[in-house]
Amino acid sequence: xxxxxxxxxxxxxxxxxxxxxxxxxxxxxxxxxxxxxxxxxxxxxxxxxxxxxxxxxxxxxxxxxxxxxxxxxxxxxxxxxxxxxxxxxxxxxxxxxxxxxxxxxxxxxxxxxxxxxxxxxxxxxxxxxxxxxxxxxxxxxxxxxxxxxxxxxxxxxxxxxxxxxxxxxxxxxxxxxxxxxxxxxxxxxxxxxxxxxxxxxxxxxxxxxxxxxxxxxxxxxxxxxxxxxxxxxxxxxxxxxxxxxxxxxxxxxxxxxxxxxxxxxxxxxxxxxxxxxxxxxxxxxxxxxxxxxxxxxxxxxxxxxxxxxxxxxxxxxxxxxxxxxxxxxxxxxxxxxxxxxxxxxxxxxxxxxxxxxxxxxxxxxxxxxxxxxxxxxxxxxxxxxxxxxxxxxxxxxxxxxxxxxxxxxxxxxxxxxxxxxxxxxxxxxxxxxxxxxxxxxxxxxxxxxxxxxxxxxxxxxxxxxxxxxxxxxxxxxxxxxxxxxxxxxxxxxxxxxxxxxx
Amino acid sequence: xxxxxxxxxxxxxxxxxxxxxxxxxxxxxxxxxxxxxxxxxxxxxxxxxxxxxxxxxxxxxxxxxxxxxxxxxxxxxxxxxxxxxxxxxxxxxxxxxxxxxxxxxxxxxxxxxxxxxxxxxxxxxxxxxxxxxxxxxxxxxxxxxxxxxxxxxxxxxxxxxxxxxxxxxxxxxxxxxxxxxxxxxxxxxxxxxxxxxxxxxxxxxxxxxxxxxxxxxxxxxxxxxxxxxxxxxxxxxxxxxxxxxxxxxxxxxxxxxxxxxxxxxxxxxxxxxxxxxxxxxxxxxxxxxxxxxxxxxxxxxxxxxxxxxxxxxxxxxxxxxxxxxxxxxxxxxxxxxxxxxxxxxxxxxxxxxxxxxxxxxxxxxxxxxxxxxxxxxxxxxxxxxxxxxxxxxxxxxxxxxxxxxxxxxxxxxxxxxxxxxxxxxxxxxxxxxxxxxx
Numbered sequence: 011x012x013x014x015x016x017x018x019x020x021x022x023x024x025x026x027x028x029x030x031x032x033x034x035x036x037x038x039x040x041x042x043x044x045x046x047x048x049x050x051x052x053x054x055x056x057x058x059x060x061x062x063x064x065x066x067x068x069x070x071x072x073x074x075x076x077x078x079x080x081x082x083x084x085x086x087x088x089x090x091x092x093x094x095x096x097x098x099x100x101x102x103x104x105x106x107x108x109x110x111x112x113x114x115x116x117x118x119x120x121x122x123x124x125x126x127x128x129x130x131x132x133x134x135x136x137x138x139x140x141x142x143x144x145x146x147x148x149x150x151x152x153x154x155x156x157x158x159x160x161x162x163x164x165x166x167x168x169x170x171x172x173x174x175x176x177x178x179x180x181x182x183x184x185x186x187x188x189x190x191x192x193x194x195x196x197x198x199x200x201x202x203x204x205x206x207x208x209x210x211x212x213x214x215x216x217x218x219x220x221x222x223x224x225x226x227x228x229x230x231x232x233x234x235x236x237x238x239x240x241x242x243x244x245x246x247x248x249x250x251x252x253x254x255x256x257x258x259x260x261x262x263x264x265x266x267x268x269x270x271x272x273x274x275x276x277x278x279x280x281x282x283x284x285x286x287x288x289x290x291x292x293x294x295x296x297x298x299x300x301x302x303x304x305x306x307x308x309x310x311x312x313x314x315x316x317x318x319x320x321x322x323x324x325x326x327x328x329x330x331x332x333x334x335x336x337x338x339x340x341x342x343x344x345x346x347x348x349x350x351x352x353x354x355x356x357x358x359x360x361x362x363x364x365x366x367x368x369x370x371x372x373x374x375x376x377x378x379x380x381x382x383x384x385x386x387x388x389x390x391x392x393x394x395x396x397x398x399x400x401x402x403x404x405x406x407x408x409x410x411x412x413x414x415x416x417x418x419x420x421x422x423x424x425x426x427x428x429x430x431x432x433x434x435x436x437x438x439x440x441x442x443x444x445x446x447x448x449x450x451x452x453x454x455x456x457x458x459x460x461x462x463x464x465x466x467x468x469x470x471x472x473x474x475x476x477x478x479x480x481x482x483x484x485x486x487x488x489x490x491x492x493x494x495x496x497x498x499x500x501x502x503x504x505x506x507x508x509x510x511x512x
Numbered sequence: 513x514x515x516x517x518x519x520x521x522x523x524x525x526x527x528x529x530x531x532x533x534x535x536x537x538x539x540x541x542x543x544x545x546x547x548x549x550x551x552x553x554x555x556x557x558x559x560x561x562x563x564x565x566x567x568x569x570x571x572x573x574x575x576x577x578x579x580x581x582x583x584x585x586x587x588x589x590x591x592x593x594x595x596x597x598x599x600x601x602x603x604x605x606x607x608x609x610x611x612x613x614x615x616x617x618x619x620x621x622x623x624x625x626x627x628x629x630x631x632x633x634x635x636x637x638x639x640x641x642x643x644x645x646x647x648x649x650x651x652x653x654x655x656x657x658x659x660x661x662x663x664x665x666x667x668x669x670x671x672x673x674x675x676x677x678x679x680x681x682x683x684x685x686x687x688x689x690x691x692x693x694x695x696x697x698x699x700x701x702x703x704x705x706x707x708x709x710x711x712x713x714x715x716x717x718x719x720x721x722x723x724x725x726x727x728x729x730x731x732x733x734x735x736x737x738x739x740x741x742x743x744x745x746x747x748x749x750x751x752x753x754x755x756x757x758x759x760x761x762x763x764x765x766x767x768x769x770x771x772x773x774x775x776x777x778x779x780x781x782x783x784x785x786x787x788x789x790x791x792x793x794x795x796x797x798x799x800x801x802x803x804x805x806x807x808x809x810x811x812x813x814x815x816x817x818x819x820x821x822x823x824x825x826x827x828x829x830x831x832x833x834x835x836x837x838x839x840x841x842x843x844x845x846x847x848x849x850x851x852x853x854x855x856x857x858x859x860x861x862x863x864x865x866x867x868x869x870x871x872x873x874x875x876x877x878x879x880x881x882x883x884x885x886x887x888x889x890x891x892x893x894x895x896x897x898x899x900x901x902x903x904x905x906x907x908x909x910x911x912x913x914x915x916x917x918x919x920x921x922x923x924x925x926x927x928x929x930x931x932x933x934x935x936x937x938x939x940x941x942x943x944x945x946x947x948x949x950x
Contacts, residue, residue, distance in 0.1 A: 063746075067753035146733060148873075201544050203931040207877040210870075211923040211930075222916035345737050382752035387745025391738045398735070399728035 048403050052396035055406065056389045061093040063388065064381055068092040096381045103374020104367035114255050119370060121256040125328060127366020129154075129320040131265040133340050134347035134358045135272040136187075136316030141353040142276055143309035144289035149194060149209025150317045151341025152216035153187040157318025158325045159220055160186030162229060162239050162332035165246035165325065175245035176326070180264070183322025184315040190216060191314015195307035205310075213341065221334050229332060239332035248327045261327035265359075268316060272355035275312070285309055317341075349394050365390060545617045546607035548928065552629055553600040560593035560632040569638035570645040585648070589639035596632035600625065626929070634902075642910035651905055652898070653784045656793075657859065659897025661686060661868070663796050664851025665875025666882065666889035667803055668714075668844035673884055674807060675840035676820040676833075676942040680736025681721050683872025684743035685845050688713040689852020691747040694863035695755070697765030697856065706765055707792075707853050714849020715842050717743060722841040726834050729946040740872070748865045755863065763862045768792060792854050799847060803886040816840060820940035823947040833947045848872075877926055884939050895929075896922050 065071050071092055074084040102109065104123050110116045133150050140147035161183035170178060194208045223229045224237035231240045248259035276282040287295040288305040296302050320340065325332050347365050351358030372386035396403050403409070569592075571585040603625050607617045638646050665682045672679035689710035697706025720739055725732040755763040768790040777787040786797070807813035816836060818826040823833045856863050874896050881895075882888030899922035907915055 063749065067750070069757075197927070197931045201931045203927075204880050207880055207930050208927060210873045210877060211926045214870075214923040215920045215927075218916040218920045222914055225914075225916075342737075342741065346741060349734055349738070382749050384745050384748035384752060387741055388749060391742035391745060394738045395724065395730075395735070395742070398730040398738070399724055402728055 047409065048400045049397055051403050051407055051409075052393050055396050055403065056392035057097070059392055060385050060389050061097070063385065064093055064096050065089040092379075096375055096379045096385075099375040099378040099381075100368075100371035102371070102378075104371030118256065119374070120367075121252065121258040123363065123367035123370040124262050125257045125259070125366075126370050127362045128259075128261045128265045128327060129324045129340060130343060130347060130366050130369075131359055131362030132268050132323055133317045133320035134344040134351065134362050135268055135355055136191075136313040136320070137344045138348040138351060138353040138355065138358045139272060139276065139285070139316070140309055140313035141348055142282075142289045143285040143305060143313075144292060145195075145198075145205050145306065145309050145313070147191070147194070147209055147310065147313050148206055148341070148345065149191065149212050149314070150320075150344045151337045152209070152213040153190045153314040153317035154321035154324070154337040154340055155216040155220050156190035156314075156321065157183040157187035158321030158332055158336045159223065159229070160318070161246075161322035162242065162325050165242035166229075166240045168246075169243065170245060172245050175243060176248070179242075179246045179326055180319070180322055183318045183326075185318065187318015187321060188311045188315035189318075191310040191312075191317065192307060194314075195310030198310075199303035199306045205306075217334070217337075220332075220336070224332070224334060231331075237334050242326060242330050246326060247330055248323070257328055259327045261323040264319070264323060265362075268319065269355050269359045272316070272358075276355060281308060317344075320344075343390075346390055346394050350390075350397060542616050543611060544931070545622060546604060546611050548931075549600070549604040549607045549617075549625055552625070552928075553597065553604050556593075556597045556600050556629065556632055560636045561590070561597045562593075564589040564593040564636060564639060566639035566641075566644055568644065569635045571634075571638075571648040572645060573648050584645075587635045587639075589635055592635045593632065596628055596635075599628055600632070603628070630898075637906060637911055637913065638909065640912055641906065643908075646905060646909060649784065651901060654901040654905070655894060655898035656785050657897070658900050659893045660793060660796055660858075661851040661854045661871055662875045662878055662893035662896055663800065663890055664854065665848055665872055666878040666893050667799055667886060668848035668851070669876055669879035670807075670882070670884055670886050670889050671803060671816075671847065672718075672841050672844035673879065673943045674820045674940055675816050675837045676823060676940055676945070676947070677721070677725055677837055677841050678732040678736065678944045679721065679841070679844060680733055680876065681717055681739040681743075681872075682848055682875050683868055683870065684736075684740040685714045685717045685848035686852040686855070686868045686872050686875075687740075687747055687866070688717045688743050689849035690855040690867055691750070691852075691863055692849075693853035694765045694856035695762050698762050701766060703766045703768050703857055706857050707850065710849040710853035710857075711846045712849070714845040714847070714852060716845070718841050718845025718848075721845075722838050725946060726837055726841075729948070732944055732946075744866055747863075751863065751865050759862070765856050765862065767861075768858050790858050792850060792858055795850065799850075800886050800890045807886065817940070819947075820942055823942050827947070827949065833949075837947070851875075874922075877930070880939070881926065881930060895925065899925055 068088065071085060071088040074081075074088045078085050103119050105120055107116050107119050110118070133154055136153070137147055137150055161179045164182045165175070165179045168175065168178070190212060193212060194205050197203050197208055198205050220229075221237055224239065229239045231238055248261045248264075250256065251258045251260055251262060274282075276286065284295065284300045284305055285308065287298065287300055288302050288309075292302050295305070321336060324336055324340075329336065343365060347361045348358055350364070351361035368386045368389060369383075372383035375381050375385075376383045566589050568586050568588045571587070573582040573585065603621065607621060607625075610617050610621065634646075638644055665686055668685060669679050669682055692713035693706040693710035696709035697703055700706070717739055721732070721735050724730045724735040751763075770788055770790045771794070773787040777783045779787070805813075807816060815826065815831050818829075819831060819833050819836045826836075827833050852868070855867055860867065875893065878889045878892035878896060881892035882890065903915075903918040903921060906913070906918055911918070
């Protein structure tokens, strides 16, 4: 599908290096120029830049720098200590606390990372699906609030047997988010209004609506003057997954199931195929008989539903009450997670884990070393930025340029066809007239997309199956394993790329 | 694959069903606008006319101190409610006829409808409030003040998108401008140094946007979103470390004082709006005017728009597409940086975390709402300012409407306008697609 993007906006990557000889087969060279390497280096680079910030704002370092020319080693030692302390705390808070007394204390941070990443993964899956459909859903926040609101209402006011109650609350959470998302889809389909505006505006509406409802008997806790709901009934909350010593609950299993569902939807279902077709090229999809307007609604319903589920997992999982801050910054974090995961469900899952871990570790880092948690935002955004521009990372680390094997120097992997489609959809929705560049690839797009869907040699399935076992803990790189690449690419030098990147 | 595929131009009614014959020439009728008119007229009938409470709403226009005094406007709620409903109904009928005849409702028709509706709303809501007198000049002037950063931001959006680069990073540019203006202003003690630093910061954020989207061909929306996060993280991080450690040194910026133009500033209503502003306020009017003239009445503007609409054609006639884009995106950053400076050098006393609070996104909405036209975006931003200020003013008056619903108002209005009155917004055709010379 990204072949479509590449063709719609011809890049040097598509034409330039293709003339070069195929790679001789040096495994090292292949590894160094590959996608996974870029991901790892992007993370390293982000940590390095953040380390510079930590050094520059550290008081000890600045004090030592005052007499830098007299004793330069003082400054360097102070700088090293500041960074080492901060990142060690980040690690202890996110992955493994080697200072803890017992096993529970040691693995607690990792469980906390999983807990924090649960809603993030679910909402990011929703955002990713909207991206694949060519819709830029910034409304995750509002949809999440609606899901949480619905879940809370039914979780507080109903008395139902164990199991049934939780299921109902879960369904209601999905319904709430789907409802809020569907408004965007319907308005876009019916009037052609721009979904970016609609979702931003609906976020504010939802924020105010939940603030209002939390001051009325509908949701407010009886006798309370604060905007906070009753605690959810014990039958409406997720039971703990690994005992009471961890906050980790069955919501995480729901997140895994949601990932599987999203993977199935995008890769295996007819609806998903149509969604991707619309995302890749609305004009072509229309020509091929897909109802673009219907797909906009479907995409927003699914996307909103997942965001609603995230809201539900928040109130039924960790919070157990609803307050005005239930969605926090999840809506925007989800966008970066979806981008980092390349809008691919398995990738999103691991990207969500990484961001959840950074979040958990950031708290520890702030309390133990005083480095503000805001540094996590910097790390996250830098990672996405660098991964989006592989040529930049390669230039910085002087990596070999990938040869004809990966004709991808400029076709950055994060740049989803969906997003290219979003931009195109914005302009084409005007009067249904497709730009010349798009109609040129109409036939191609459908062909490529079709091949994409039915291809049994789907590079994602081995990744999906192999990654949990093979990938290190927090590696967000859920892209195809390096082994998958050489088999896929040489046969189809240009169009095969779509198989890799999807 | 063929390059001559004719995509059936699906009008609102006929959804495309394959088989493209020769393109038919027919009037495409957009019914959304008159339908929205009809819905709003019903709202007006139910709320403003039938739901009118209280006797009258008083709008004060001039204060005792003014040289020229205009008597207060007293609007009896019930008759005004009915009159406005009648006018809205007439406009709706006219709109339906206009669509039947010509396919669309002229823009001024929508504008007139909006103004009437807002007037009806004001009379209704003020009439129902505890205090039924409102200072109209203050309401409008306050709206202008609140709209200043939005207008700067939307001008940045217009300039950048007209050249074909989607600018989601307005929020980041505003925030970076606000932060550096506060810090530089505090350290140097000079407002002008603060303003200059804000411009530089805006340009830096823009430079990242430009380099990543033009040089590295990264999707522009992605770069924009990520830059917003990056700037939020950076400013919050530095705020928590640097600024809060010594706020008197780093975070107590000097402020621009307003420059009152004698005589002209005494004109009722428009005097304080146009002739009693800070340097940034005057600069804003200049920039809006300059952008409008520049984009639509100069050779430069024609080239910029060509680059945004059809870069290949522009390249063919010898315009350097990517250089034009670089220049425009950087200029846009400078403008947004100034808007950011407004936060810390005019409206608030100091910088605080995430102080732009989503205004960059509202500015983005204003760009689309204003149809990528500086004047349109200007008025769209004003509408936001007005709705926000109305919320503040009405909270003081004590209205029966819960404050949260008043807070929702600007956003609901936008949804309504975007979905109903503006409809299919068509931006510069090449916005979002990088240009690579073949």
